[in-house]
Amino acid sequence: MAVYTEVSFAEADTFLQSLDLGTLQHLEGCSGGIENTNYFVTTDQAPYVLTLFERLTAEQLPFYLRLMKHLAVHGIAVPDPAANRDGDVLHSLCGKPAAVVNRLKGKSELAPTAAHCTALGEVLARMHLAGRSFEMQQPNLRALPWWNETVPVVLPFVDAPQADLLKSELAYQNHVATLSAYGALPRGPIHADLFRDNAMFAQDLPEGQAPQLTGIFDFYFAGVDAWLFDIAVCLNDWCVDLPTGQADAERSRALLQAYEAVRPLTAQERALLPALARAAALRFWLSRLWDLHLPREAAMLKPHDPTHFERVLRARIAAPLTMAALFNTSPSTVQPTETLSA
Template structure:
């Protein structure tokens, strides 16, 4: 959500009016991420997010935008891309592919408790099931092939102990990917980046201040992959101690209980949860190393700290995240 491509107030106003979204009243650049140019825009018709895509191509983008449309149609609270008069949801602005989505209500919860994790786990399972009949296909672009390509690029910037850990974990993940259980993992469209800052909540006015989940957003890392990888990414952010990377047992149990109440895990998923937790930590340690050491110029750019996910990975290796194997007909079904 850095600003790489500047958009003037008048340019944004004309663009929004072309989509019949009203007259622009205010706009503000977003500084919360590093992949795309994002602006919060408000018109006389509502609040929206205007995105210009800096890395993803016009050929890749329909997968993400149509996935959001599909999920919204199936009752999952996600941003719904605005279409033009021809029904297209992918547009162009200032030479870049662009999209506009409605802005979700509420705010992110950066210090979640078990109640928040319960809501996220349940909604993630619902999202996975809702995406089963989504017809478009696109691989997770930050999966194992990208790790194999990127590790050699970042190795020269690392201390020997870090380099050894990165190479060892990459070898381990390549080994896991050859196992029959890995090939049998249930798959579909995944978010792949469902961190605390990509979920919105509102708090009820009751005495208990009960949270309500109002939406998932930022689907621009989504792809077809194992649902278990999506679970692992969430567990590595929602259910850990941020300072140490250690597992928070209460939040982990809340998340997994809520998820499995909607979609029970298969036997292969229970077996490979420790490996996928490591894979999720590796993926984000690697991408943060890449962004830190090979940055792009951008207004308001804030690179994330890679050492955080190095700590998470070490915790996942030293203290594997495991579940009891449940030998039932349902869990053994392919």
């Protein structure tokens, strides 16, 4: 949530009043994230988040905003976009597409425990199921086609071992995408960026009470893709040892068990979890390399360290994230002709 477009107090106040959201009292730029301009705004009615979209177009944005509205209607705790008098949830401010959503209560848990991962797994599964009735279609814009376009662009900025890993992993993921098991993966709208800082938990709960997830936000990478990819993104952030990138078995089991209590995984999902965990690591290594070496100007831009997801990818290759290893069960299989060897 960097600040690329400066919004004055007066501009924000006029904009918010046009949406009947009250008179502006406080305006504060957000420094987290890298894709959009975001401000915390507080009016005499309530606190909100004001977003100006820097990359996404007015044609792309209705998918994200309407998905959030759909999930909210189905009982998933997500930001609810504010509508104008005509019912539109996509607006314009300072020449940029804009939206305003209610600010979720709580605080992100940056050191999640197994209990936090349990709460996340349950909500993630409910979110996937709720999305089945969402009729709009838009692909995951940071999926395989984007990886194929981006790897050649970032190669000049990495050393030889990193370049070899990027090229070999991209070839592997192109192979995985040809498998019938991959084509059979259950699909629907996914968040695609559900890191620990994109969820909120209630604060000051009584001692011994399980963590309460109060909301999921930042849906602006969402798209229709394999639900398993969403699970893999979460496992790679919520359930890893940050210094090494290695999987934390306890947290991984907690997330998957809670998810499966709501929506059991298919045989294809179980078989392809190791491959999709690698895919999710590649996706974020690539995007962080892109943002570090090809940055845009932003008043509060803080690019993330790309080497973290390089570590995660290497860890996923060295020690595949299999259901068998996590739960001490017989390994899942795919057809013998569909090898998943690296």
